[in-house]
Amino acid sequence: MHSFKELIDLFCERFNQPQFPTAPAGLYEPASYFLGIGGKRIRPAACLMGNELFGDIKEDCWQIATAIELFHNFTLMHDDIMDKAALRRGQTTVHVRNGENTAILSGDVMLVQAYHCLEDISVEYQSWILKLFNQTAREVCEGQQYDMDYEAVKEVSLEDYIQMIKLKTSVLLAASLKMGAIVAGATVHNCDRVYSFGKNLGIAFQLQDDYLDCFGDPEKFGKQVGGDILRNKKTCLLIKAKELAGGPQKQALEDLLAFQPETEAQQEEKVKGVLDIYRKTGVQEVTRALIEQYAQKAMNHLDQVVVVSTRKQPLQQLAEYLLQRDY
C-alpha cells in the first residue's frame, strides 16, 4: 500500500512519458505542452487509492487513471478558451499560445485519447467503467454550463450553487475513486460509499476554495485574495451574505456589487468592504460550518466502507490534504 504522495509520484513517472504521437505537430504538440504545465494529479492518484483500498493496483487502474487525467486536462483546455484565461499555473494557455482553433482541436483529440485509454480494460469491467466515465464527462459539461449560466442571472440559490460545484468538480473526484474500486473488484456497496466519500469531499474542497479566496493566507493559497469578489462571482459566501444581510448591510452589499473599481486602491476598497459584510453577517462562520458538514459527511461514508481500517489511511490523508485548514 502507498501513501497519497507516493501514488502521485508513481503516477507522474508513467504519465510524464509521451502521451501523443508526434505528427501532426500542430495538433499534438500543444496537447503535450499543456500536460507539461503540470498539475497536482490528484484525481489519478485518487483512482489508484480507490483500487488500493481493496487490493494491489491492477493494470486497468493505471489506464483509467491516465484517462481521467487526460479528460481533466481536456476540460481545462476548453474552459480556458471559454474563460478567456491567459495563464494557467503561470504558463501561457494554449488558445493564447497557439490560437483558439488549435485549443479546440487539441482539446478534442485529448478527450479521444482519454477514451483510447479505456479500450483494453478487462471485459468484466469495461462496460461499467465506460458508463461511469461517460456519465461523469456529461455531468462535468453540465456543471460548466450551469457555471456560465449563473454568471448571467441575478440570483442563485445555495442549493443550485452546490449542485453546480458538485457537477463541475466533485463528480470527477468521486468517479476517480470509484473506478479504482470497481477494477479492484469491490462490492457495489463499497463502490457506492467510496463515490459518496469523493462527492462530499469534493464539495467541501470547492467550498473551502471559495472561503480561502476571501479569508485565506495569500502566500499559502497561491492566489490573490478577493478574486471572486472582484468578479462578483456568486459563491457560497455571496449567496449567504445576500440572504443574511439586514436592510442597511443589504444596501451596502448591493452598492459594492454595482461598484466597478478602476484603480488598485478601489479594488482593495471593494474587497475590504465585502469582506467586512461577510464577517458581520456571520457568513464566514456559516461557510466554515458548511465545509465541516460536507467533510463530515464524506468521512461518514468512508467509515461505512467494509474494509480493514488501515487500508483507509491514504483516503484520510487525501481528505486532510484537500482540506488543509489555512484559516
Add this chain to the structure above:
Amino acid sequence: MHSFKELIDLFCERFNQPQFPTAPAGLYEPASYFLGIGGKRIRPAACLMGNELFGDIKEDCWQIATAIELFHNFTLMHDDIMDKAALRRGQTTVHVRNGENTAILSGDVMLVQAYHCLEDISVEYQSWILKLFNQTAREVCEGQQYDMDYEAVKEVSLEDYIQMIKLKTSVLLAASLKMGAIVAGATVHNCDRVYSFGKNLGIAFQLQDDYLDCFGDPEKFGKQVGGDILRNKKTCLLIKAKELAGGPQKQALEDLLAFQPETEAQQEEKVKGVLDIYRKTGVQEVTRALIEQYAQKAMNHLDQVVVVSTRKQPLQQLAEYLLQRDY
C-alpha cells in the same frame, strides 16, 4: 434486406427522437438544434449496410450508427467555429446563434453522448468497436489539422492532399461500414475488405466534390461553382495544375492566385481564368481519371467480400449515389 434509401429512412425515424436531456437547456438545446438542421445521414446508413451485408440488423448496430452520426455532428459543430462558417445547410451555425463558448461545450457533450451510445454494445464486440471508433475519431482530428496546416503552406503534394482527405472524410465512412460488419459477426477478411471499399469510395467522393466545385452543374451540385478557386484552396485540381502548367500558363496561374477579387465581376474573371488553365493543362481529365481509379479500387475491394452477390447491391447503390456523374 433494405435499399440504401430505406436504411436512411429507418435510421432517421429513430434518430429524430430526442437525443439529449432537457436541462441545462443552454447546453443541450443548441445540440438538438444542430441535429435538427439535418444532413444526409449517409454514415449511419452505411453502418447499417455493413451489418446487412452479412445478416439481419443487430440492436448493437443501431447504437453504433447513432454514435457515428453524433460524432459526425460534433466534428461539424467544432469545424464551423474553426472555419468561421455562418451557415450550415442554410441554417445559422451554433457559434453564431449561441456564441462560441456554447458551440465548444455543446460539441463536447455531443462527443460524450456518442460514446454513451457505445456503452451497451455486446461484450464480445465492445473493445473492438471502441478501438476502431477511437482510432477513427483521432484520425478525423488529424485530418482537420492537416487541412488547416495546408492552408498556411505554399505547396502541398498530391500524395499529402489525398492522405489529408482520407483522414478528414473517408476513414469515417470506412469505419461506419466496418463497424456494422463487425457486429454482424463478419470475418476479419470481410471486415477489412469492407473498410477498404469505404476508404477508397470516400476518397473518390471527396475528389469528385473538388471536381464538381469547378465543373459541376451549379443546380445539381447545390453550391456556387468556383468556391474553392476563390479561396485558393489547394485541391487536387490546383495541385495538378501547378505541376502540369508550362512556363506562361504557370505564370498566369500564379498571377490569378495572387489576384484578390473585390467585385463580383472580378470574382467571375478569376474563376474563369483558373478553369481555363485547368482545361488547357488537362487537369479536368486527370482528376476524372483519378476519381475513376479510386472508385474502381473501391469496387475491387467490394468484389473480394465473401458473400452472395445480391447482398452487395445496397453498397453498389451507395457507390452510385455518392459518385453520381454530374459532368
